[in-house]
Amino acid sequence: MKRVVMIGSGNVATSLALALKDKCEIVQVYSRTLANAESLAVRVGALATNDLKDLVNDAQVYIISVKDDVIAAVVDAVPDNGALWLHTSGSTSVSVFDGKRRRCGVLYPLQSFSKSHPACMSEVHFFVEGCDTAVTREIMAFAREISENVHEASSQDRQRLHVAAVFACNFANHMFTLAGEVLGEAGLPFDTMLPLIKTTVAKLDNMTPQESQTGPAARGDKKIIAAHLATLNDDKKDIYQLLSKSIMSRSNS
Amino acid sequence: MKRVVMIGSGNVATSLALALKDKCEIVQVYSRTLANAESLAVRVGALATNDLKDLVNDAQVYIISVKDDVIAAVVDAVPDNGALWLHTSGSTSVSVFDGKRRRCGVLYPLQSFSKSHPACMSEVHFFVEGCDTAVTREIMAFAREISENVHEASSQDRQRLHVAAVFACNFANHMFTLAGEVLGEAGLPFDTMLPLIKTTVAKLDNMTPQESQTGPAARGDKKIIAAHLATLNDDKKDIYQLLSKSIMSRSNS
Numbered sequence: 001m002k003r004v005v006m007i008g009s010g011n012v013a014t015s016l017a018l019a020l021k022d023k024c025e026i027v028q029v030y031s032r033t034l035a036n037a038e039s040l041a042v043r044v045g046a047l048a049t050n051d052l053k054d055l056v057n058d059a060q061v062y063i064i065s066v067k068d069d070v071i072a073a074v075v076d077a078v079p080d081n082g083a084l085w086l087h088t089s090g091s092t093s094v095s096v097f098d099g100k101r102r103r104c105g106v107l108y109p110l111q112s113f114s115k116s117h118p119a120c121m122s123e124v125h126f127f128v129e130g131c132d133t134a135v136t137r138e139i140m141a142f143a144r145e146i147s148e149n150v151h152e153a154s155s156q157d158r159q160r161l162h163v164a165a166v167f168a169c170n171f172a173n174h175m176f177t178l179a180g181e182v183l184g185e186a187g188l189p190f191d192t193m194l195p196l197i198k199t200t201v202a203k204l205d206n207m208t209p210q211e212s213q214t215g216p217a218a219r220g221d222k223k224i225i226a227a228h229l230a231t232l233n234d235d236k237k238d239i240y241q242l243l244s245k246s247i248m249s250r251s252n253s
Numbered sequence: 254m255k256r257v258v259m260i261g262s263g264n265v266a267t268s269l270a271l272a273l274k275d276k277c278e279i280v281q282v283y284s285r286t287l288a289n290a291e292s293l294a295v296r297v298g299a300l301a302t303n304d305l306k307d308l309v310n311d312a313q314v315y316i317i318s319v320k321d322d323v324i325a326a327v328v329d330a331v332p333d334n335g336a337l338w339l340h341t342s343g344s345t346s347v348s349v350f351d352g353k354r355r356r357c358g359v360l361y362p363l364q365s366f367s368k369s370h371p372a373c374m375s376e377v378h379f380f381v382e383g384c385d386t387a388v389t390r391e392i393m394a395f396a397r398e399i400s401e402n403v404h405e406a407s408s409q410d411r412q413r414l415h416v417a418a419v420f421a422c423n424f425a426n427h428m429f430t431l432a433g434e435v436l437g438e439a440g441l442p443f444d445t446m447l448p449l450i451k452t453t454v455a456k457l458d459n460m461t462p463q464e465s466q467t468g469p470a471a472r473g474d475k476k477i478i479a480a481h482l483a484t485l486n487d488d489k490k491d492i493y494q495l496l497s498k499s500i501m502s503r504s505n506s
Contacts, residue, residue, distance in 0.1 A: 170468030215423030
């Protein structure tokens with residue numbers, strides 16, 4: 001069993017640690033905040049620390065799953081021990097390890113994690129990149145312990161995936177927030193939207209989103225669009241206008 | 254069994270007719286294009302016509318499910334026969350019937366319909382409005398033949414629902430289209446997004462979208478936002494910027 005150190009205790013770190021705990025021995029969890037390290041450590045049978053100097057030296061895999069702008073500082077704070085060092089960031093290049101680790105790479109799970117809503121990790125798509133071909137193979141084998149969907153992706157491709165995920169997940173979810181605001185203004189509950197949202201997503205199993213697009217903008221129904229705009233205020237008005245224009249430009253082509 | 258005439262053969266008309274065919278007798282389907290009328294009529298055991306003058310006079314319910322800007326013309330083209338006349342539009346007021354029908358109202362199913370992807374009608378939320386209290390009750394009873402989720406809503410509330418649905422369904426789906434474009438530029442398949450999208454939607458069962466919002470804008474990660482913007486072109490750049498700003502303004506509040 002591989003000995004793994006988890007550096008980080010946020011949503012991604014927690015989901016990964018829980019998925020790994022029966023396949024590996026998670027020996028230690030680090031977090032800047034000791035209580036956070038402890039609360040994850042206790043769930044995966046590991047020791048907790050809030051001091052990078054106290055990291056065990058003899059694990060085989062070190063997973064850095066912290067905020068993007070702290071990754072480089074973590075790499076700098078710990079000397080190379082020849083183990084496999086990975087980060088889990090969509091938008092950080094593998095070059096963050098350059099000159100500082102011999103065996104290193106990226107293990108990027110394309111998913112929106114939350115501690116309260118654990119994802120089914122075996123279905124999550126992982127995108128991996130190693131510093132050389134042998135390491136890439138090693139990371140792919142490691143990722144396959146967790147998921148059936150493991151792909152190789154360059155740092156550039158991974159950034160495209162992250163941008164796409166911002167649209168498909170963060171921005172789509174923001175549309176749900178804005179819908180909730182529109183309903184809330186009329187005292188109507190958000191729940192009435194759920195069947196609609198679920199159908200919209202279910203269609204993606206056998207149609208492209210472009211094919212399944214419906215609504216006033218897709219129909220070019222300028223009268224309805226104008227009537228809707230007249231009822232909107234704050235940034236929802238600008239967003240309605242920009243997105244309708246964006247949909248119309250694609251419907252005509 | 255109520256005798257029903259379906260005026261229209263589009264996505265909403267088709268889904269409604271299929272849901273009604275075992276609860277009512279659908280006697281006739283009208284479409285401007287005879288072939289369309291026939292192809293729906295044959296599925297529900299009705300007669301087909303493409304001439305409003307040929308509508309049978311003795312049905313109990315007439316459902317006008319045509320494009321919003323044609324509803325008034327249909328109402329004008331057919332004299333009142335005392336039956337219950339309904340339209341299915343989210344954004345058309347019940348006043349379209351004023352002075353032209355004695356018993357009339359609205360039967361609005363809040364769903365994104367497509368002919369190829371039939372919705373489970375018993376779960377769809379219907380919003381109804383009648384020209385008076387007795388008619389409203391009659392429409393509610395009629396709607397309950399199809400769905401468990403029947404609500405009364407004024408024309409104004411219905412318009413809010415429609416605007417909200419444009420955000421939650423049409424605009425969210427457009428985010429999936431834009432994600433697909435970002436991936437396509439890198440030669441990556443859209444399918445890798447599906448687990449992510451499904452998790453995002455599954456979270457809505459026990460969190461508000463505002464609570465479950467993740468991503469660079471929700472974290473206020475301006476460095477990643479700038480890096481993403483630098484890779485985007487056409488209207489995706491404007492959309493990324495506007496939506497990130499919109500998310501950030503709500504995260505701070």
